[in-house]
Amino acid sequence: MTQSIDYAAIAPPLILAVAAGLVLLLDAFLPRTPRTLPTLGLVTLAGVLAALAAVVAQAARGARPRTFCVPADAAGGRPSCSFVVDDLTLVFGAVVLATAVVVVLLSWTQLAEGGIPAGEWYFLLLCTLTGAVTLPASRDLIMLVVALELVSLPVFALTALKRYDARGSEAALKLFLVSVISTAVMLFGVSLLYGLTGAVHLDRVAARLGGSPPAAQLASLPAGVPSGVLTVAVVLVLAGFAFKVAAVPFHFWAGDVYQGAPVPVAALLSVISKAAGFAGLIVVLTIALAGHAALWAPIVAVLAVLTMTVGNLLALRQRHAVRLLAWSSVAQSGYILAPLGVAGKSAASASIAYLAIYAAMNAGAFAVVMLVSRTRERDELDDYRGLAFRSPAAALALAFFLICLAGLPPGLAGLFAKVVVFREIVHGGLGWLAVVLAVNTVIGLYYYIAWTARLFAPAPLPVPGRGVPTRPVTIAVAVALLVSLAFSVAPQLVLSAVR
Amino acid sequence: MSAIIIGLLAVPLAGAAVLLLLTRPARLLRWYGPAVSGVTLVLALVLAGSFDYGRAARAQFEIDHAWIPGLDLRFHLGVDGVSLPLVVLTALLTFLCFLYLVRHRPEGGRSGALAFTLLVLEVGMIGTFLALDLLLFFVFFEIVLIPMYFVIAIWGGKERRGAAVKFILYTLLGSAVLLLGLLLIWAHTGTLDMVRLAGAHGAGIPRAAQILAFLAVGAGLAVKAPMWPLHTWLPAAHTEAPTVGSVLLAGVLLKMGTYGFVRIAIPVLPEGAAVLAPWLGAFAVVGIVYGSLACLAQRDLKRMIAYSSVGHMGFVLLGLATLTPVGMNAALFGNIAHGLITGLLFFVAGAIKERYGTSEMSRLGGGMLARLPYLGSLLTFACVASLGLPGLAGFWGEMLALLGAFHPAPGLSRPLFLVFMVVGGIGTVLTAAYFLLMLSRVTHGRPDEPVPRLGDVSPYELAAWTPLVVLTVALGLWPKALLAVTDPAVRAFLGAP
Numbered sequence: 001m002t003q004s005i006d007y008a009a010i011a012p013p014l015i016l017a018v019a020a021g022l023v024l025l026l027d028a029f030l031p032r033t034p035r036t037l038p039t040l041g042l043v044t045l046a047g048v049l050a051a052l053a054a055v056v057a058q059a060a061r062g063a064r065p066r067t068f069c070v071p072a073d074a075a076g077g078r079p080s081c082s083f084v085v086d087d088l089t090l091v092f093g094a095v096v097l098a099t100a101v102v103v104v105l106l107s108w109t110q111l112a113e114g115g116i117p118a119g120e121w122y123f124l125l126l127c128t129l130t131g132a133v134t135l136p137a138s139r140d141l142i143m144l145v146v147a148l149e150l151v152s153l154p155v156f157a158l159t160a161l162k163r164y165d166a167r168g169s170e171a172a173l174k175l176f177l178v179s180v181i182s183t184a185v186m187l188f189g190v191s192l193l194y195g196l197t198g199a200v201h202l203d204r205v206a207a208r209l210g211g212s213p214p215a216a217q218l219a220s221l222p223a224g225v226p227s228g229v230l231t232v233a234v235v236l237v238l239a240g241f242a243f244k245v246a247a248v249p250f251h252f253w254a255g256d257v258y259q260g261a262p263v264p265v266a267a268l269l270s271v272i273s274k275a276a277g278f279a280g281l282i283v284v285l286t287i288a289l290a291g292h293a294a295l296w297a298p299i300v301a302v303l304a305v306l307t308m309t310v311g312n313l314l315a316l317r318q319r320h321a322v323r324l325l326a327w328s329s330v331a332q333s334g335y336i337l338a339p340l341g342v343a344g345k346s347a348a349s350a351s352i353a354y355l356a357i358y359a360a361m362n363a364g365a366f367a368v369v370m371l372v373s374r375t376r377e378r379d380e381l382d383d384y385r386g387l388a389f390r391s392p393a394a395a396l397a398l399a400f401f402l403i404c405l406a407g408l409p410p411g412l413a414g415l416f417a418k419v420v421v422f423r424e425i426v427h428g429g430l431g432w433l434a435v436v437l438a439v440n441t442v443i444g445l446y447y448y449i450a451w452t453a454r455l456f457a458p459a460p461l462p463v464p465g466r467g468v469p470t471r472p473v474t475i476a477v478a479v480a481l482l483v484s485l486a487f488s489v490a491p492q493l494v495l496s497a498v499r
Numbered sequence: 500m501s502a503i504i505i506g507l508l509a510v511p512l513a514g515a516a517v518l519l520l521l522t523r524p525a526r527l528l529r530w531y532g533p534a535v536s537g538v539t540l541v542l543a544l545v546l547a548g549s550f551d552y553g554r555a556a557r558a559q560f561e562i563d564h565a566w567i568p569g570l571d572l573r574f575h576l577g578v579d580g581v582s583l584p585l586v587v588l589t590a591l592l593t594f595l596c597f598l599y600l601v602r603h604r605p606e607g608g609r610s611g612a613l614a615f616t617l618l619v620l621e622v623g624m625i626g627t628f629l630a631l632d633l634l635l636f637f638v639f640f641e642i643v644l645i646p647m648y649f650v651i652a653i654w655g656g657k658e659r660r661g662a663a664v665k666f667i668l669y670t671l672l673g674s675a676v677l678l679l680g681l682l683l684i685w686a687h688t689g690t691l692d693m694v695r696l697a698g699a700h701g702a703g704i705p706r707a708a709q710i711l712a713f714l715a716v717g718a719g720l721a722v723k724a725p726m727w728p729l730h731t732w733l734p735a736a737h738t739e740a741p742t743v744g745s746v747l748l749a750g751v752l753l754k755m756g757t758y759g760f761v762r763i764a765i766p767v768l769p770e771g772a773a774v775l776a777p778w779l780g781a782f783a784v785v786g787i788v789y790g791s792l793a794c795l796a797q798r799d800l801k802r803m804i805a806y807s808s809v810g811h812m813g814f815v816l817l818g819l820a821t822l823t824p825v826g827m828n829a830a831l832f833g834n835i836a837h838g839l840i841t842g843l844l845f846f847v848a849g850a851i852k853e854r855y856g857t858s859e860m861s862r863l864g865g866g867m868l869a870r871l872p873y874l875g876s877l878l879t880f881a882c883v884a885s886l887g888l889p890g891l892a893g894f895w896g897e898m899l900a901l902l903g904a905f906h907p908a909p910g911l912s913r914p915l916f917l918v919f920m921v922v923g924g925i926g927t928v929l930t931a932a933y934f935l936l937m938l939s940r941v942t943h944g945r946p947d948e949p950v951p952r953l954g955d956v957s958p959y960e961l962a963a964w965t966p967l968v969v970l971t972v973a974l975g976l977w978p979k980a981l982l983a984v985t986d987p988a989v990r991a992f993l994g995a996p
Contacts, residue, residue, distance in 0.1 A: 353569075408671070409623070409642040419570060419634065419678065426682040431711075434682075438675035445671050446664070453652055453663075495569025 006067035009085050011054040012093055013134045019047025020126035027119020037118050041108045041472075044122040048104055051133065052097040059090045068143075070201070080201035082140045091352055091497045092136035092279045095359045098483065099271045100129050102363045105476035106264035106370050116161050116262070124154035124161075125268070132272050136279035139287070140200045141190050144280055145183075148244070151276045152179045155269065159261040171260025178243055178253045186240020192233035193288070196226075202288040210291055234296050237284060238303070244277030245333045248306040255314070258326035263373060266322055267366035270329040271359045278336060278355055285340060286348050293343035301341025305436050308334025312443040321369050321379050324447060325362070328405065331444055332358050338437055339421050342428030349495075350424040356494040357417040357487050361404040364480030368398040371473045387455045395455045397477050404484055406448035407441060413487035420495065501560045503549075504576050506542045507586065507625050511535060511593075515618040518611060532597035532614040536590070536621065543590035543625075547583060555580030556987035558631060558694055566635075571691050575632040580988035581761055581831060582628040584981060585754055588838045589628065591966065592750045593621045596743040599846065599963040603853065605654040605741035613654060617743065620646040624751045628758060633681045633691040636763070640723075640755060641674055647744065647752065655739040662739035669722055669732040677719025677759075683712040684767060697766040700994050706770050713771030716764045717779065723756030726779075726816055727786030730809045737805035742849025745801065749808050750842035754834045757812065760819050761827060766992035772822060773910050780820030780904070780915070784922040786813030791929030795936070800848045800858040803937060804841065807885060810930055811837045811896075817923055818900035821916065826903025827989040828982050833896025835981060836974060840893050843967040844881045850874060850960055860937065865944030873956040875942045877964060882934040884971050887927055891975035897927055908993075 007014065023043055030036050058065075068082035107125065111118045131150025138144040156179065160172030194200060197208035209230070243250040258266040285296055311331030318324035336358065339350035371394055372387065373379045388395035404411030407418040418441060425434045487493060514535030521528070551559060558577035566574040578586060596617065604610055623642030630636035644667055652663035685691055687704040701709055722729045733753075737745050765772045790810025797803035811833065818830035851867075851874065852858040868875035884891040887898070904920035907913060956964075974981055989995075 403645060408645060409638055410619075410645070412638065415638065415641065416567065416570065419682075422678060423570070423682050423685070426679065427686050434679050438679055439672070441675050442668060442672045446668060449648065449667060450664070453648075453660075456649070456653065490567070492567050492569050495567065 003068055003070075006065050008058075009065035009067045010083060011058070012051040012097070013130045013137075015051045015054060016047055016126050016130040016133060019043060019050075020123050020130065022047070023119060023122045023126060027117075027123070037111060038108075040118050040122050041104065041111070044107075044126060045101070045104050047126060048097055048100045048129065051129070052094065052101070055090055055093040055097060055133075058085055059094070078203075080139070080203055082143050082201065083134075083137050084139045085137055087497060088279070088282065088348070088352065089137040091356060091494070092275060093133050095356045096129065096132045096272050096275055098479075099267075099275075099359050099363045100125075102367055102476045102480055103264050103268050103272065105472040105479070106267060106367060108472035109370065109374070109470060110262050110264050115163055115165075121158065121161055124158050127154040128158070128268065128272065132276040132279075135276045136283065138280075138283065139202050141194060141202070141205070141288075142200050144283065145187060145190060148186075148276065148280055149183060151273055152183070152244070155179075155265065155273060158265045158268070159257065162262055165260075167260040168262070171257040174253050175257045175261075178250075182240045182243030182250065185236050185243075189233045189236025189238075189240060192229060192236065196229060196233065202283065205288040206290055209289070230292070231295060234289060234292070235299065238281075238296065238299055241277050241281040241284075242303060245274050245281065245337075246330050247303050247333055247337060248310040248330070251307065251310065251330050254326045254330055255323050259320060259322050263322065263366060263370040266326070267363055267370075270325065270366065271363050274329070274333065275355055275359060278351065282340070282348050282351060297341055297343035300337055300343075301430065301433055304334045304337035304341050305433065306334070307331065307337060308437065308440045312440050312447075315447050316443065318447070319381050321373075321381055321384070321451075324381065324451065325365060325369065328444065328447070329362060331440065332362070332405070334440070335418070335421055335437065338433060339424040339428075341433060342425055342430050344424060344428045347424060347428075350420050353420050353491075353494045353497075354417045356497075357413045357484075357491070358405075360480055360483040360487055361401045361411070361414060364477060364484055365398065365401040365405065367473055367476040367480055368394055368401065371470055371477065374470055374473075381451055381454060384451065384454045385457045394477065397481050399452045399455055400481065401484065402448045402452045404488070406445045408445065411484075411488065413484050413491060416487075416491040416495075501562045501576075503542050503546045504560050504562055504578065504629060507539060507546070507590070507629065508576075508622055510539045510542065511618040511621040511625075515615050515622070518615045518618070521611070528611055528614070529601055532617065533594065533601060535618060536594040536597045539621065539625075540590040540594040543587045546578065547587050550578070550583055552580075552984060554987075555583075555984055556991035561631070563631075570634060571685070572634045573632045573691070575635060575692065576626075576629040577631045577694075578629060580984045580986070581758070581992075584831070584835050584984060585628045585751075585758060586625055588754075588835055589621065589624045589751045592746060592838065592842055593617065593624075595842075595846075595963040595966060596746055599959060600743060602957060602959040603742070603850075605743070609653070613650070613743075616646040616649050617747070620650070620747060624747070624755070627755050631693045633685065633693060633696070633763065635691075636693070636759075637674070637678055637681060640677070640759075643752060643755070644670055644674070647748065650744040650747075651736055651740045654741040654744065656741075657739075658735070659739045662735040665732045666736040669729070673719040673722030673729070675719075676715050680712045680715030680717075680719060681763075683708060683715060687712075693762065693767075697762075697992055699767075701767060701769045701771075704768065704770075709768045709771035710774050711771075713764055713768045713775050716768070717760070717775065720756040720759040720764060721782075721816075723759070724753060724812050724816060725756065725809065726782050727789050727809060727813065728782070730786065733809060734802050734805040737808070737845075738799060738802045742845060742852075745805075745845040745849065746842045749804075749845055750838040753808060753812055754838060757815050757819065757830060757834055760816075761831060761989070761992065765819065765822065765827070769994075773908075776820045776822050776908075776911055777915055780817055780919045783813045783816035783820055784919045784926065786810065786816065787923050787926035788929065791926050791933060794933040795929070798860050800851065800860055800863070800937070800941070801845070803860075803933070804844050804848055807844075807930070807933070808837070808841055810926060811841070811885070811893075813926070814897045814900045814923065817919060818896070818903050820919075821900075821903035821906075822908035822911065822993065823903050823906060824986065824989050824993060824995050825899055825906070827993065828985050829896055829899030829903050831985045831989070832974075832978065832981055833900060836892035836896045836971070839967050839971050839974070840881060840884045840891075843877070843964055843971070844885060846960070846964055846967075847874065847878045847881055850956070851878070854954070860940055863941050865940060865942070867942045869945065871955045877956065877968070879938055879942055880968065882938055884975070886931045886934040889975075890972075892971045892978075894975060895978040897923075901927075
């Protein structure tokens with residue numbers, strides 16, 4: 001059986017994959033000159049921007065193509081497709097690629113410091129992006145797992161790429177072990193789903209499992225599907241994704257890995273890799289398991305509560321900037337999970353809206369941290385004292401990102417994101433979850449505001465910079481700032497993107 | 500005419516934005532704040548001048564644009580009889596603060612940054628009173644938090660860090676609960692439009708949901724007001740904040756809490772209000788007595804004034820709890836009066852601290868009237884006004900609140916409210932007691948020890964304080980000027996004839 005391929009539909013991942021190959025070739029054959037590094041960076045950036053343009057073009061055209069389809073089975077119905085471009089795919093694609101622009105710009109400065117082979121770095125980065133863009137479009141179990149692995153595998157290498165850096169190697173090993181375990185767990189769950197239904201396409205899995213969304217009670221399973229096995233499968237799949245998004249109790253790796261990895265990789269982990277995890281989670285839950293919301297919604301709700309609470313409490317005690325961002329991004333994962341816990345009609349779009357806004361502000365925060373960590377070796381919170389006097393623009397930008405993350409005006413983007421989540425939960429009637437979320441918002445505020453206040457505190461001695469070009473990072477900060485400001489003034493941009 | 504409404508927000512915002520770009524010269528900067536806030540005040544006065552007092556119950560100069568359709572959030576502003584006095588008060592107090600700052604800069608320097616912060620604060624405060632959309636109200640309500648945090652944390656006293664953190668955590672927790680309440684209202688009615696919600700008088704919201712929503716909204720607002728026992732952030736914040744911070748905190752920020760009760764909680768959730776009003780009243784009178792007793796025990800002048808705010812806001816909340824037009828009018832009158840008088844008190848206390856280097860009453864010694872006759876007189880005037888002397892503004896708010904408690908709304912237990920009235924009456928006596936005790940310690944007697952000569956009231960201080968004194972006397976002698984503005988709107992909110 002041959003399948004026709006719609007190249008327009010798969011353009012974004014295709015462009016990224018081609019760019020990855022090109023970077024590897026250029027790195028192998030270009031003569032080593034001082035111009036090589038910027039050339040590789042430019043090619044990577046061009047690839048990412050072209051992929052982003054392809055996503056925008058798809059969105060503008062309005063068509064929602066599907067490809068890699070198999071014809072309808074004997075039971076009738078529509079043909080099932082493995083690769084579907086819909087609103088969800090486009091939003092995730094745009095979020096991932098826009099963040100990728102920031103990450104590439106950060107890498108530019110990171111690589112200029114030396115110690116990291118540039119060709120490999122950009123190749124691995126583009127591979128991860130290819131996976132992250134493919135994942136939200138995947139509509140069958142196998143493609144989902146492959147895409148998720150494509151996101152994860154290059155990240156270990158990226159983490160460990162800085163030679164002779166013990167911390168980086170340790171982080172890479174931890175990440176590797178966690179990721180392998182989570183993949184194994186998830187594969188087991190996936191194979192159970194397959195075994196129960198005999199189908200890999202998500203829509204067919206949903207059809208075989210029965211139930212109709214939104215199901216108030218446990219949907220009655222068709223004969224021959226033991227409910228115990230289904231529960232186990234759901235729990236295992238959830239656990240697998242929970243590792244990827246660093247949800248509690250599968251969060252413990254986050255702190256060490258974020259701190260040990262180079263800052264661009266930490267940004268990648270906290271935004272792109274997390275977005276990919278959530279994309280997979282949302283796709284599986286709302287398509288394949290749509291009829292069994294009553295089974296997974298309570299688990300997700302509990303997961304969300306644990307994640308936000310533990311993440312916030314851990315962040316409360318941190319003195320290292322990247323570690324604080326690591327735990328705070330765990331807490332933010334909890335906020336993103338929360339709407340899925342009520343499994344309402346618009347739960348997925350609330351989660352996605354929050355994720356998109358979170359991506360902008362968190363990437364921005366990492367960009368400023370990158371900028372500051374060029375001059376400060378330790379990168380502790382106290383190093384940020386008096387930043388407002390040394391480099392007012394960076395300090396104001398960081399203050400804005402942190403206040404956004406805290407969800408207070410003038411960081412309206414963060415506030416609206418929280419309102420969307422709150423609204424979803426209140427509407428779904430989970431009052432206790434809303435209260436927990438409210439309390440967590442306040443806990444989160446404490447450390448964000450404490451960090452912000454440090455920026456404006458009287459400064460210790462100024463420290464000379466290390467003479468590394470920081471212009472790309474400055475551009476990255478500006479990009480993130482512009483997007484965050486745009487979301488603050490017109491959050492409609494993301495709220496209306498997903499229906 | 501709705502351009503004025505936009506201008507009230509745009510002028511301070513643009514002023515703050517320009518300040519970011521402006522670098523030096525310091526001389527110019529000195530008059531920059533007064534100029535921008537002066538323009539805002541003029542706009543507020545023009546607004547008050549062109550307001551149609553015959554239709555004070557209706558929102559006027561409305562602006563209504565869709566902002567975020569996905570959240571049903573509309574950029575809906577307007578002004579009616581309830582909000583107009585507060586808008587003018589805010590613009591006035593901000594202007595006076597800037598005027599005061601021209602000569603009296605707090606420690607911590609960075610006057611440009613302070614001006615920026617205060618202008619952003621003004622945007623939030625005025626916006627809160629203008630907003631006619633629940634979420635927009637919330638946004639403005641939150642905008643004030645960060646600037647106020649920095650005012651306390653950067654320009655505050657010795658213990659400023661802790662006080663600022665306490666302030667922001669408390670109020671943010673309140674805000675989070677408030678947001679839940681607002682969303683609960685939204686979930687049941689499907690609209691965020693305050694005008695429509697107030698017109699519906701709770702139609703469409705089941706009784707249980709009303710009680711829950713009133714509890715959430717009320718708790719959120721009560722933190723801001725502050726209501727006993729949620730007041731504990733207030734003394735620390737007031738004591739540590741610089742003079743202008745204390746003035747705006749007491750003069751305007753606290754009003755945002757009680758204004759929210761008048762504007763949202765009571766009209767939108769009448770059944771919830773009816774169930775919980777006795778509790779509100781009980782906490783209010785406990786606050787009155789507690790505030791007075793706490794004042795008696797204070798040694799620090801600023802701290803004492805802070806606790807007196809708890810007592811005074813207790814009267815405002817008692818007025819609200821009666822759910823009658825009289826009580827609500829009393830609350831709104833008490834709001835304005837407290838803003839004027841406590842603003843003045845904090846200005847004077849700040850001036851005393853600046854001159855003596857301390858605000859500990861025991862170290863101030865006595866005999867201020869002899870040493871600094873003008874300052875001493877102003878302190879006396881402000882205290883007497885605050886304790887509710889008939890003929891000054893402070894009297895009417897308290898008297899009408901007690902009167903409201905004498906005839907609470909039908910459906911509320913009258914004996915209970917009579918008890919509240921009696922307890923509140925005892926509170927007024929205690930209030931008089933601590934103010935007079937303080938005056939006898941500070942202003943009377945002979946100066947204890949020889950201290951260097953201190954300058955009496957400066958022209959800038961006089962310029963900043965005179966409007967407050969004049970308004971306190973004017974409202975005291977002619978309370979109807981204000982009550983006539985608020986009454987139609989209050990009656991419309993309560994659905995009373």
